[in-house]
Every structure is written in C-alpha cells, then in structure tokens.
Amino acid sequence: MKKIFMFLIGGLAVIGTANALNICIKKGSYVGVLKKSINGTNIVSDATKKIWGATYDYTSVNGNSAKKITGIAACNDVAGTVGVATTNLKTYATDEGANCWCMMWPVSDYGTYTGITSWWVLHSVMADDATCAADCAAACGNSVANNTNGFRDAIFDAVK
Numbered sequence: 001m002k003k004i005f006m007f008l009i010g011g012l013a014v015i016g017t018a019n020a021l022n023i024c025i026k027k028g029s030y031v032g033v034l035k036k037s038i039n040g041t042n043i044v045s046d047a048t049k050k051i052w053g054a055t056y057d058y059t060s061v062n063g064n065s066a067k068k069i070t071g072i073a074a075c076n077d078v079a080g081t082v083g084v085a086t087t088n089l090k091t092y093a094t095d096e097g098a099n100c101w102c103m104m105w106p107v108s109d110y111g112t113y114t115g116i117t118s119w120w121v122l123h124s125v126m127a128d129d130a131t132c133a134a135d136c137a138a139a140c141g142n143s144v145a146n147n148t149n150g151f152r153d154a155i156f157d158a159v160k
Helices: 002-020 129-146 148-157
Strands: 041-046 051-056 067-076 099-104 120-125
Touching: 041 129, 051 129, 067 129, 099 129, 099 148, 120 129, 120 148, 129 148
Parallel strands: none
Antiparallel strands: 041 051, 051 067, 067 099, 099 120
C-alpha cells in the first residue's frame, strides 16, 4: 500500500510541473529569462529625467529578440550597501544626495520595453550631490548593461 501511495504522489508532482509550463501569453507581452551572462548594447540615459535603458539580445517565447530593459535612478542621503537591494526605500528623481540608487522600471521614453521592476539597489556613493545628479542615471545603465562590479547580477536578483 505504501508503494502505490508514493507512486501517486510522484506522479502528481510530474503532472503538476508539466501543467505549470503551460502559459497564456497576452498580445504585446514578453516572456523571457533574464540572463546575467549577456551584456547590453545601445545604452541610453537621461540625467534630467533620471532614466536609463539598454538593449539585450534575448530570444523570447514568441521568437522576438532585442528587448530593452529600462529603469530609473535617484540620488539621496539614504545609506545602504553597494550592490544590495532594499525593499523599503521610497525615493524620487527630485531627491538630492550623493547616494546613487537604481531600479528596473518600465520607461516608455525608450520605445518597446519589458515591464520588469526591481527593488532599489545602491549603485555607489558619489563625490557629492551634483555629481550624483549628473552621473547616476548613466552609471545605472552602464552597470546593468556591462555588469560592472556585479551590478547586473544584483539588480536582476532584486526583481519584484
């Protein structure tokens, strides 16, 4: 009796796993895998709007590739650990400080984008408020695209 029970439990696990792979893709949606090993290209940023983006050659379930990952940046005085996400930070592009924070966020300014969001991740502590305001968005985009100091790994791990 125990052997049959064990087989039934194992069989249900296989069936449950197989059914979990069946998904319905809404038109205009993107289903893919964030690949930490692929560098981004066509890096864009806007220091005034505190936005950034990079294009990645990801092949999706429906065969499309070259998806943009976009995000926002913020400078403030909130301390943190570089490369570590925080789940309780609320900050805005208008804030001021030397701490440069990055977050993946859908930004329509750069055309087609993925709807991926992450928690805020501390990129770096810059020399001063003005340097952070001028350079933070570009630093976020470059570091996510090129995995500078493992930053892409950190922000991909911080996906909500």
